[in-house]
Amino acid sequence: MFKEKYSILVCNSWEQLEISVPVCSSLQVPALQLHMSKTAMRASQKDFESALSQVKRLKDPGNEVKLKLYALYKQATEGPCNTPKPGVFDLINKAKWDAWNALGSLPKETARQNYVDLVSGLSSSSDSSSQVKPEADRKQPGYETLVVTSEDSITKIMMNRPAKKNAITIQMYNEIMLALKAASKDDSAITVLTGNGDYYSSGNDLSNFTDIPPEGIEEKAKSSAILLRDFVDCFIDFPKPLIAVVNGPAVGISVTILGLFDTVYASSRATFHTPFSHLGQSPEGCSSYTFPKIMGPAKAAEMLIFGKKLTAAEACAQGLVTEVFPDSTFQKEVWTRLKAYSKLPPNAMRISKQVIRNREKEKLRAINAEESRALQERWLSDECTNAVMNFLTRKAKL
Numbered sequence: 001m002f003k004e005k006y007s008i009l010v011c012n013s014w015e016q017l018e019i020s021v022p023v024c025s026s027l028q029v030p031a032l033q034l035h036m037s038k039t040a041m042r043a044s045q046k047d048f049e050s051a052l053s054q055v056k057r058l059k060d061p062g063n064e065v066k067l068k069l070y071a072l073y074k075q076a077t078e079g080p081c082n083t084p085k086p087g088v089f090d091l092i093n094k095a096k097w098d099a100w101n102a103l104g105s106l107p108k109e110t111a112r113q114n115y116v117d118l119v120s121g122l123s124s125s126s127d128s129s130s131q132v133k134p135e136a137d138r139k140q141p142g143y144e145t146l147v148v149t150s151e152d153s154i155t156k157i158m159m160n161r162p163a164k165k166n167a168i169t170i171q172m173y174n175e176i177m178l179a180l181k182a183a184s185k186d187d188s189a190i191t192v193l194t195g196n197g198d199y200y201s202s203g204n205d206l207s208n209f210t211d212i213p214p215e216g217i218e219e220k221a222k223s224s225a226i227l228l229r230d231f232v233d234c235f236i237d238f239p240k241p242l243i244a245v246v247n248g249p250a251v252g253i254s255v256t257i258l259g260l261f262d263t264v265y266a267s268s269r270a271t272f273h274t275p276f277s278h279l280g281q282s283p284e285g286c287s288s289y290t291f292p293k294i295m296g297p298a299k300a301a302e303m304l305i306f307g308k309k310l311t312a313a314e315a316c317a318q319g320l321v322t323e324v325f326p327d328s329t330f331q332k333e334v335w336t337r338l339k340a341y342s343k344l345p346p347n348a349m350r351i352s353k354q355v356i357r358n359r360e361k362e363k364l365r366a367i368n369a370e371e372s373r374a375l376q377e378r379w380l381s382d383e384c385t386n387a388v389m390n391f392l393t394r395k396a397k398l
């Protein structure tokens with residue numbers, strides 16, 4: 001498309017114009033709109049030639065813009081669309097024809113001017129986007145326990161309490177929910193959860209249990225069960241592909257919710273540990289349903305009842321992990337893979353995820369509610385209180 005030769009005509013008029021090209025479903029190209037000002041300069045033959053050579057040096061601007069450029073180029077050089085409409089199965093040529101045809105009787109001169117303006121806009125935005133923004137600039141504000149960034153159509157939610165092994169405080173539960181809700185509405189194609197430092201996450205911050213309100217311990221257990229249920233519901237309902245990048249050991253709830261992710265990539269250094277019985281607790285994150293389904297009831301029982309810790313290779317063999325990467329190349333390999341996935345058509349990925357998830361959504365929600373109720377009771381038990389006290393007074397560690 002960018003290599004075609006062209007001939008130039010002199011521009012003679014300028015008008016306010018609005019060009020609408022119909023949606024091309026095959027290429028996911030939305031309706032095109034181009035607004036131009038009456039005061040714009042007329043494009044000379046030289047301007048047009050220069051825009052045509054400039055366009056070859058631009059980064060690929062995507063199908064939507066390429067169609068605009070194609071249509072304007074054809075209109076500027078040949079006038080209104082004059083070729084037969086391609087068949088419905090000739091998807092690419094039909095999209096190009098539709099874009100050109102939609103320009104109707106737009107004068108050649110105006111099309112040429114619009115072409116020059118469009119290329120000039122693309123050149124300046126590509127100049128600015130080629131400058132790498134520092135991490136601090138890309139970071140979304142408003143989070144204290146997370147670093148949330150959006151780049152390359154990927155929203156990355158990174159748990160950021162490395163000194164505490166990314167243990168999940170009440171604030172972090174709330175911030176993860178907020179970040180997931182924002183990511184579900186932003187223009188990213190995929191969303192990633194990962195951890196900063198040597199751990200992915202050590203699970204629930206056990207000091208969450210020490211902050212007892214004046215209403216008493218029952219009220220604390222009740223509000224914790226509501227928080228847990230809401231948190232897990234966010235993962236059940238998340239509408240886009242969700243990927244866990246498990247950079248190191250994972251404990252407790254950070255392991256159980258992996259069953260609700262679409263893909264789990266793990267470093268060879270990662271381990272997967274759900275020591276619920278040791279803590280006087282019971283499984284959450286829908287793991288009482290997802291784990292037996294993923295790995296079979298016997299292997300799930302070893303993890304969820306007896307607290308067997310799995311290596312990354314074992315977790316992969318049992319289907320909890322999608323793929324394990326050597327720790328030395330983990331970040332590089334995973335992010336290269338994710339950047340490639342993020343370029344796939346986002347709507348198709350979202351719909352595929354929803355088709356897979358919708359069948360089970362109600363069931364998962366019911367399981368989540370039941371697990372949260374069971375835990376509300378467990379948190380009031382002596383077994384749980386003693387285990388938490390032992391950790392907090394450093395009598396016990398996993």
Ligand SMILES: CCCC/C=C/CC(=O)SCCNC(=O)CCNC(=O)[C@H](O)C(C)(C)COP(=O)(O)OP(=O)(O)OC[C@H]1O[C@@H](n2cnc3c(N)ncnc32)[C@H](O)[C@@H]1OP(=O)(O)O
Pocket residue numbers: 163164165167168173202203204205206207208224225227228251252253254279281284391396397398
């Ligand atoms: C709404 C409620 C939902 C509840 C549902 C969830 C259930 C679960 O998630 S159960 C799992 C709970 N997690 C644990 O039991 C892990 C406890 N932590 C440990 O056993 C060890 O810290 C661990 C093996 C993870 C790491 O050991 P080390 O490598 O030796 O590091 P440290 O122990 O020195 O840890 C450094 C620092 O972090 C604090 N830490 C780590 N994890 C937690 C945690 N989960 N809760 C609270 N604090 C944690 C640890 O105390 C150290 O702090 P400092 O002593 O102040 O340095």
